[in-house]
Amino acid sequence: MNLRIGSRGSQLALWQANHIAALLRGQGNSVEIEIIKTTGDRLQAVTFAQVAAQSGTTKGMFTKEIEEALAEGRIDLAVHSLKDLPTELPEPFALAATPPRVDPRDVFVSVKYDNLAALPQGAKVGTSSQRRRAQLKALRPDIEAVEFRGNVDTRLRKLSEGQVDAILLAAAGLDRLEKTEWVRERLDPKDFCPAAGQGSLGIETRKDDAATIAAVAFLDDADTRFAITVERAALAALGGGCQVPIGVHCRPAHGTNDRVPQVSNLRPGNTLTSQSEVEIFAVVAAPETGNAVRFFHRAHQNSSNPADLGRLVAEKLIASGAGPLLAAPGEAAR
Numbered sequence: 001m002n003l004r005i006g007s008r009g010s011q012l013a014l015w016q017a018n019h020i021a022a023l024l025r026g027q028g029n030s031v032e033i034e035i036i037k038t039t040g041d042r043l044q045a046v047t048f049a050q051v052a053a054q055s056g057t058t059k060g061m062f063t064k065e066i067e068e069a070l071a072e073g074r075i076d077l078a079v080h081s082l083k084d085l086p087t088e089l090p091e092p093f094a095l096a097a098t099p100p101r102v103d104p105r106d107v108f109v110s111v112k113y114d115n116l117a118a119l120p121q122g123a124k125v126g127t128s129s130q131r132r133r134a135q136l137k138a139l140r141p142d143i144e145a146v147e148f149r150g151n152v153d154t155r156l157r158k159l160s161e162g163q164v165d166a167i168l169l170a171a172a173g174l175d176r177l178e179k180t181e182w183v184r185e186r187l188d189p190k191d192f193c194p195a196a197g198q199g200s201l202g203i204e205t206r207k208d209d210a211a212t213i214a215a216v217a218f219l220d221d222a223d224t225r226f227a228i229t230v231e232r233a234a235l236a237a238l239g240g241g242c243q244v245p246i247g248v249h250c251r252p253a254h255g256t257n258d259r260v261p262q263v264s265n266l267r268p269g270n271t272l273t274s275q276s277e278v279e280i281f282a283v284v285a286a287p288e289t290g291n292a293v294r295f296f297h298r299a300h301q302n303s304s305n306p307a308d309l310g311r312l313v314a315e316k317l318i319a320s321g322a323g324p325l326l327a328a329p330g331e332a333a334r
Contacts, residue, residue, distance in 0.1 A: 082197035104199030137290030193247025196231035233310025253277035
């Protein structure tokens with residue numbers, strides 16, 4: 001079968017597209033990759049908050065043009081970083097496969113400092129994420145968060161030039177590109193909760209394209225699908241997209257008691273089994289103040305509906321006071 005993949009043109013996006021292309025070729029398919037420039041790629045000099053102020057949302061800013069090509073039949077599938085994909089796909093589209101997840105954590109990257117705690121008073125940390133900004137403010141209110149956009153290479157270059165003391169990035173991107181030389185700390189989700197879907201890829205197709213859906217079915221990992229369904233259901237119930245200050249993460253539970261595991265126990269590639277428990281971390285936080293509402297929950301995978309679990313997480317966060325944080329002007333910028 002001949003398959004056409006749509007992808008953004010960044011180094012990381014192309015790595016991801018080529019990774020999926022290689023797996024599809026291994027199944028006997030011929031594969032082409034079409035690079036598509038998205039709104040988010042064109043507006044590199046504009047902050048996410050400015051985009052939200054102009055258009056009312058940042059949802060779809062990294063996917064809209066790719067979905068247009070998919071709808072028109074110019075491509076057969078799209079490879080996304082799942083955290084960029086809106087939780088509710090437009091009617092013509094389906095999330096056809098979720099390949100095995102890699103390390104979902106955020107990482108602290110610095111030339112000079114060993115970890116977040118070692119940063120001096122008033123240090124500058126670069127991030128374009130409201131979620132990271134909010135949790136950074138909660139942990140270190142003395143630190144200045146600096147708006148930091150651009151691809152991975154651009155951000156690492158700015159760091160090396162001394163524009164900031166550290167940056168916060170997704171572990172998955174740095175691991176995939178083998179650019180981990182300045183990674184100093186992988187942040188524990190109980191303290192620094194990742195975005196819904198972080199570390200996962202999403203393979204998007206047209207709902208009515210049975211042939212392509214069948215061709216990519218082998219890529220779908222059931223354990224990843226369960227976890228990201230929990231996360232995306234919680235995010236949807238809270239009304240969030242990829243640029244709201246919400247973190248949700250579902251992972252295998254370690255041990256049988258209620259102790260939250262330490263980061264050393266988490267390894268990329270951990271998988272769930274039909275008898276295993278999952279633990280869910282969630283946070284809603286205000287970027288301007290660091291005020292945060294957190295929730296932790298443990299459940300059995302084989303007796304739980306993942307979408308229901310996600311909605312439960314959202315309900316518990318709202319019941320614990322997350323509503324005002326999401327509604328506050330300037331704090332929950334979308």
